[in-house]
Amino acid sequence: MSRVAIVGGGWAGIAAAVALADAGHDIAVFEMAPQLGGRARSVAGEPPYDNGQHILIGAYRDSLALMRRLGVDPEVVLRRLPLALPYPGEPGLQLPPGSPLIAFARGVLAHRGWPLPARLRLLVAAGGWLTRGFNCDVHLSVAELCAGLPATVKRDLIEPLCVAALNTPAPQASAQVFLRVLKDALFSGAGSADLLLPRRPLSELLAGPATAWLGERLRLGTRVQHIEPGWRVDGEAFDAIVLACTSVEAARLAAPIASDWATSAQSLSFEPIITVYLRSPGSALPAPMLALREGPDAPAQFVFDHGALGGAPGRFAFVVSGAAAWVARGGCAEAVLAQAQRELCWATPPVIDKVLTEKRATFACKPGLVRAPARIAPGLWVAGDYIKGPYPATLEGAVRAGRAAAQGAGADAARAANGAARGSPTNTP
Ligand SMILES: Cc1cc2nc3c(=O)[nH]c(=O)nc-3n(C[C@H](O)[C@H](O)[C@H](O)COP(=O)(O)OP(=O)(O)OC[C@H]3O[C@@H](n4cnc5c(N)ncnc54)[C@H](O)[C@@H]3O)c2cc1C
Numbered sequence: 001m002s003r004v005a006i007v008g009g010g011w012a013g014i015a016a017a018v019a020l021a022d023a024g025h026d027i028a029v030f031e032m033a034p035q036l037g038g039r040a041r042s043v044a045g046e047p048p049y050d051n052g053q054h055i056l057i058g059a060y061r062d063s064l065a066l067m068r069r070l071g072v073d074p075e076v077v078l079r080r081l082p083l084a085l086p087y088p089g090e091p092g093l094q095l096p097p098g099s100p101l102i103a104f105a106r107g108v109l110a111h112r113g114w115p116l117p118a119r120l121r122l123l124v125a126a127g128g129w130l131t132r133g134f135n136c137d138v139h140l141s142v143a144e145l146c147a148g149l150p151a152t153v154k155r156d157l158i159e160p161l162c163v164a165a166l167n168t169p170a171p172q173a174s175a176q177v178f179l180r181v182l183k184d185a186l187f188s189g190a191g192s193a194d195l196l197l198p199r200r201p202l203s204e205l206l207a208g209p210a211t212a213w214l215g216e217r218l219r220l221g222t223r224v225q226h227i228e229p230g231w232r233v234d235g236e237a238f239d240a241i242v243l244a245c246t247s248v249e250a251a252r253l254a255a256p257i258a259s260d261w262a263t264s265a266q267s268l269s270f271e272p273i274i275t276v277y278l279r280s281p282g283s284a285l286p287a288p289m290l291a292l293r294e295g296p297d298a299p300a301q302f303v304f305d306h307g308a309l310g311g312a313p314g315r316f317a318f319v320v321s322g323a324a325a326w327v328a329r330g331g332c333a334e335a336v337l338a339q340a341q342r343e344l345c346w347a348t349p350p351v352i353d354k355v356l357t358e359k360r361a362t363f364a365c366k367p368g369l370v371r372a373p374a375r376i377a378p379g380l381w382v383a384g385d386y387i388k389g390p391y392p393a394t395l396e397g398a399v400r401a402g403r404a405a406a407q408g409a410g411a412d413a414a415r416a417a418n419g420a421a422r423g424s425p426t427n428t429p
Pocket of ligand 1 (some may be wrong): 012
């Protein structure tokens with residue numbers, strides 16, 4: 001039996017580990033933190049906080065399949081809602097049930113907040129994207145792609161969707177990746193555009209069940225220091241390695257073996273996300289998720305009512321994506337509190353409960369970005385949300401990268417194990 005090491009236990013590492021074990025390989029997962037989950041983990045609290053509010057969508061096919069494989073029923077741990085972007089006091093865009101493409105057209109036509117010419121211009125633009133197969137010049141930004149759309153449509157739909165999906169503001173975000181997200185949401189079958197909001201703490205979605213499933217194959221609290229061709233992880237022999245750690249750590253580990261690959265991984269820049277939890281006992285929002293209008297003194301783009309989602313009553317998660325300016329400026333939590341007091345109704349005065357700042361939440365998804373490939377050398381593969389592919393940094397991107405790396409590493413490991421049995425190992429760079 002061939003042995004494969006997986007370095008890193010975020011969603012990419014978990015996906016790679018499960019795929020490799022299911023394919024019959026002997027695996028070991030090295031995770032430097034005391035728990036699995038990476039950026040999609042729970043943080044201590046009663047009940048636990050999420051390390052940032054996460055949203056999945058119906059098109060996250062591989063993530064949902066992975067949850068089921070580990071015995072988690074997505075219908076139980078996630079609340080499925082038809083795509084809607086209500087603002088405080090305004091219904092906003094609401095997609096009716098049915099085929100997502102037709103629902104999108106019907107939802108746009110029924111939008112009462114936009115004048116008819118604005119609705120028609122959005123449908124004409126979307127028709128153009130569809131005709132071109134959701135492809136565009138890779139150097140185009142989302143702001144450039146949507147330059148001809150009315151300001152209200154950009155403000156109420158394009159800009160919040162862009163920052164939610166790509167964690168990059170529209171003027172700096174890749175139009176090609178944005179179109180790919182739209183394509184997946186509108187063309188992956190019924191329910192693909194639905195929002196899936198966690199009802200349970202994030203770790204219960206995947207990391208907790210994966211910990212139990214991996215058992216002794218998991219080495220928590222173990223930061224891998226170096227890898228060597230052949231392959232070795234801190235001196236221990238394997239037939240192949242999947243680097244499923246962050247891009248910074250993967251570049252450090254790979255640098256002595258493949259300096260070009262390491263340079264490419266190191267060239268990524270990052271966008272922060274700040275999550276501000278407010279507490280207000282007895283309060284509830286009119287919907288589990290509301291969009292908010294971002295402005296110079298209004299940092300948050302979305303707010304989630306955890307009580308309405310089956311979590312802690314009176315806990316509200318405000319999300320500040322693309323938060324570089326607020327990290328530099330400071331005072332984000334206080335500005336969110338003031339925004340919440342101005343824009344929403346509260347039964348009791350809200351207070352700041354917890355502030356989580358992830359400075360490297362995701363890579364900045366810029367136009368023309370060249371991302372590092374998944375294969376470094378025979379037997380050395382990489383998985384992570386930043387690896388070359390059509391998706392922005394998302395759970396689904398991480399899971400798909402994990403599965404792809406597992407396939408490559410598994411094939412290389414089997415060849416190496418067979419070669420070793422015949423006396424001629426093959427996995428050298
Ligand atoms: C605040 C926030 C909000 C987000 N919201 C969403 C959302 O709504 N929807 C969505 O789809 N995505 C969202 N994302 C993105 C999503 O969380 C990531 O895309 C995904 O979790 C990345 O998984 P990964 O496995 O690629 O990387 P990571 O989760 O970073 O996992 C890497 C793992 O490697 C470990 N590691 C690093 N170095 C070593 C080493 N040397 N040895 C051993 N282990 C090591 C780390 O401890 C970590 O556990 C959000 C992210 C953040 C931070």
